[in-house]
Amino acid sequence: MTAILERIRHRQVRPGFRYDIAGLRAIAVLMVTLCHFEIPGFSGGFIGPDIFFVLSGYLITGILYREFDASRTDPFKPGRISMSNFYLKRVRRIFPAAFFVLLVINVYAYLNLNALQVDQIKSDSLWTVFFAANINFMHQSTDYFAQTLAASPVQHYWSLAVEEHFYLIWPMFFLFAGNMRRLIGMKGDPTLWKRRLIVFFGIATLSSAAWLTMEFSANPNSAYFSTFGRVWELALGGILSLISFEAVKKRFGRALVPLRMMAFSILFISLVVVTPKNFGITLYLPVLATGFLLVSATNQETPDIITRFLSNRIFTAIGAISYSLYLWHWPLVVFGKPLGYLDTLPERILGVFVALLIGTLSYWLIEQSAMKVPLPKFERFKMRTAMRPHVQQSSWRTGSIAFGLSALLIFLLYPASNTQATGWTPPPSAGQFGPNTSNTQDSNGANGETSADQVAWQNLIIKSLKLKNLPANLKPSIAEVSAIAKTGGFGPCSGKRQDPETISSVCESLAVDTENARTAVVLGDSHARMLWPAILGSLDPKKWNITLLAMPGCPVPVLTPNKLNAQNAQCAQHRELTLKYLERVKPDLTILNDNVDATPTTGEYRVAYLKVMPRISAASKYVVVIANTPKFPNLITCLDANNSLEKCAPVSNSLSPLDKVQREIITRYKTGYWDIGEALCAPSGRKVLCPAVIGTMPASADGSHLIPDVSAKIAPFLGRALEKQGIQDVLTD
Numbered sequence: 001m002t003a004i005l006e007r008i009r010h011r012q013v014r015p016g017f018r019y020d021i022a023g024l025r026a027i028a029v030l031m032v033t034l035c036h037f038e039i040p041g042f043s044g045g046f047i048g049p050d051i052f053f054v055l056s057g058y059l060i061t062g063i064l065y066r067e068f069d070a071s072r073t074d075p076f077k078p079g080r081i082s083m084s085n086f087y088l089k090r091v092r093r094i095f096p097a098a099f100f101v102l103l104v105i106n107v108y109a110y111l112n113l114n115a116l117q118v119d120q121i122k123s124d125s126l127w128t129v130f131f132a133a134n135i136n137f138m139h140q141s142t143d144y145f146a147q148t149l150a151a152s153p154v155q156h157y158w159s160l161a162v163e164e165h166f167y168l169i170w171p172m173f174f175l176f177a178g179n180m181r182r183l184i185g186m187k188g189d190p191t192l193w194k195r196r197l198i199v200f201f202g203i204a205t206l207s208s209a210a211w212l213t214m215e216f217s218a219n220p221n222s223a224y225f226s227t228f229g230r231v232w233e234l235a236l237g238g239i240l241s242l243i244s245f246e247a248v249k250k251r252f253g254r255a256l257v258p259l260r261m262m263a264f265s266i267l268f269i270s271l272v273v274v275t276p277k278n279f280g281i282t283l284y285l286p287v288l289a290t291g292f293l294l295v296s297a298t299n300q301e302t303p304d305i306i307t308r309f310l311s312n313r314i315f316t317a318i319g320a321i322s323y324s325l326y327l328w329h330w331p332l333v334v335f336g337k338p339l340g341y342l343d344t345l346p347e348r349i350l351g352v353f354v355a356l357l358i359g360t361l362s363y364w365l366i367e368q369s370a371m372k373v374p375l376p377k378f379e380r381f382k383m384r385t386a387m388r389p390h391v392q393q394s395s396w397r398t399g400s401i402a403f404g405l406s407a408l409l410i411f412l413l414y415p416a417s418n419t420q421a422t423g424w425t426p427p428p429s430a431g432q433f434g435p436n437t438s439n440t441q442d443s444n445g446a447n448g449e450t451s452a453d454q455v456a457w458q459n460l461i462i463k464s465l466k467l468k469n470l471p472a473n474l475k476p477s478i479a480e481v482s483a484i485a486k487t488g489g490f491g492p493c494s495g496k497r498q499d500p501e502t503i504s505s506v507c508e509s510l511a512v513d514t515e516n517a518r519t520a521v522v523l524g525d526s527h528a529r530m531l532w533p534a535i536l537g538s539l540d541p542k543k544w545n546i547t548l549l550a551m552p553g554c555p556v557p558v559l560t561p562n563k564l565n566a567q568n569a570q571c572a573q574h575r576e577l578t579l580k581y582l583e584r585v586k587p588d589l590t591i592l593n594d595n596v597d598a599t600p601t602t603g604e605y606r607v608a609y610l611k612v613m614p615r616i617s618a619a620s621k622y623v624v625v626i627a628n629t630p631k632f633p634n635l636i637t638c639l640d641a642n643n644s645l646e647k648c649a650p651v652s653n654s655l656s657p658l659d660k661v662q663r664e665i666i667t668r669y670k671t672g673y674w675d676i677g678e679a680l681c682a683p684s685g686r687k688v689l690c691p692a693v694i695g696t697m698p699a700s701a702d703g704s705h706l707i708p709d710v711s712a713k714i715a716p717f718l719g720r721a722l723e724k725q726g727i728q729d730v731l732t733d
Helices: 002-009 019-036 045-070 083-112 115-129 133-143 157-179 190-218 220-225 231-242 246-273 284-296 305-310 313-320 322-336 345-371 379-387 395-417 452-464 478-486 526-530 532-538 571-585 602-610 613-619 657-669 708-713 715-724
Strands: 497-499 504-509 518-524 544-550 589-593 622-626 672-674 682-684 687-690
Touching: 019 045, 019 284, 019 305, 019 313, 019 322, 019 345, 045 157, 045 231, 045 246, 045 284, 083 115, 083 157, 083 322, 083 345, 115 133, 133 157, 133 220, 157 190, 157 231, 190 220, 190 231, 231 284, 246 284, 246 305, 313 322, 322 345, 452 682, 452 715, 504 571, 518 526, 518 532, 518 571, 526 532, 526 544, 526 589, 532 544, 532 708, 532 715, 571 613, 589 613, 602 613, 602 657, 613 657, 622 657, 622 715, 672 715, 708 715
Parallel strands: 518 544, 518 589, 589 622, 622 672
Antiparallel strands: 497 504, 504 544, 682 687
16 A cells, blocks of 8 residues: 555656546546435536546547557558457456456345345346446336346446447447548548548437437437447547647637636536436536547646646546446445445445545556456467458448447347337336436325335335234234135225126226226236236226226236136137237226246246237237236135244245246336335345235235235335336326
8 A cells, every 4th residue: 555655646757648537537437426425516426427438439539540540551551450459458458347346246245135136136247247238227227127126236337338339339430431432522532531530420429419319308218328329429539539629729829728627617517507307418518528628638738727637646546546436336335325334424425435445456456457467469360461461351341340230239229218118217226326307206206216105014014024923903804814715815896797708807997087088908817806906096096997807817928727617718718809809999008917827838938928918019008017926925724723923934035937037028028017026025134025914914815816905005006116107197105
């Protein structure tokens, strides 16, 4: 540590090194760190990655430009860039620290979190390893998974994924534009390659900026996480690295320093001006200010006040560790909050210093150690290339590869953003400090927050996990529970009848406002009918016509029940008739819920879903799948003579292979999703447990079906889930 402080105190000036850029990196990483630690005044610090993107575009394009220009010994021959050398340097710079932090996150999760949280982190980490974190979180924003964890500890890797996409494609585009002479009327003039690059990058900048603005108005979540929405920042930095501003700087004269001071002030004003509600329009302020600070400081004979401020030793030291600090700070926030370490402002300030310390150690022990590893040399490849000039990459071939990779990104990214539900807040794991764009409010008036009644219900579940004996005031009583179980686990419903058209057990609720009524259809088996009280309590009965079409033991996927009986003997026919009914009615909302009353393999289950989901999705404006109901202790069989709950221990709610297949299908068809377990179970150690009794109410009649009273109690949770899909006229309290 003494050696480190000594090096900071007696810094050796490196010729050509832009210390002011290191200072800008420090400002960017401090903004985002202070924002995430909830330090007052830095709520807009999520603009930090945008400053990083401009800096990356500027620096990387400058590196490519110098290598390309040095290779042009003959102006009539194509310039070259060593792709292998470029990519290996990026790997050496990025991979060691990124993967080490990822490893630490997963080890901590395995040792300290419950199984559902670990499963979610493993899934997020797999996407992160392949630098597709932003794609993953865009998918999560539409599928509403990951509700078991307050925020994903790897969510900050989304910006790293964007940079990796840039690193992958940018050199190829550079070669394509630099070597392609017959472009935009510049035929045959080899000296205009730089102008071609500027025009090409300018098109990328304008296209991406226009896309960001348009997508922000339609789907803010997609605009925030998408690579397309950040290309303009990276490309703008690239353009600025190619343009000489010497003449402009001379024209500004003495006004240049006040303009730079204004640009520097805009960076901090942006912390207030740029908000989650307007970032698609106001994000241009910090980006353009950063760009101006970059180009106006080039070739300064005497550093001005802004350059001297940015180049101070503290800023340049923080700028040096900015990558490690960015990687480590967010897991500290995510894991520290549940432990109660970040409740007060002094604790959060201390957390910032802890992050700085860990970032510093990571920089010296991991980053710097990795940078000492020599890069492999491809001498044989270079010799063969020199001997056979026709093997050299042509601009068209390189351009084809670059455009092909871009098309692949479009294929992966666009489906995630082109969803049926727009304008609603993503789940916390999809970016708690990405913009909260919801305009809806829950029952306590706070956007996206759980109401007081829901918190009280969840706390009641936690307390119920510790019950040793059956409550004396149990309601309904055990005798009543036994009677409910004999009816299949659900109570009577309004408008109950048998429908010969669909061979269904029907429950109906007709809207009061018949002229403007919306239509909701619920499909499933007895588990769907079990949720009838919850559904009635979550959709405004004045504005919704609700119809439930159920057949006990007959799931929505095309599966043959294990037990064919009088109830489900016509299961296949019932399923087809209900699908035709759906296609004729074309409801505003279709809710699916069932239990797998069969023993399919994961492959069979996937195929069973694929046979019905295209038709359901095409016929419905919104589709919401409710997860399989968790299992509960069966009170009728587990209670002893003394009403002890000793043998009625809470049941673990784990993710089964079939549940994972269900989520795959939901991801594919972009439907809504509600994990009913969040309203019925609670974390306990590394497990999520579901109790036999919640407060003074039995949770289930038979270990599987909810009793009507409990179904009614969880209605606000379902209403909140529907509200987050963009569905109107729902009840959340």
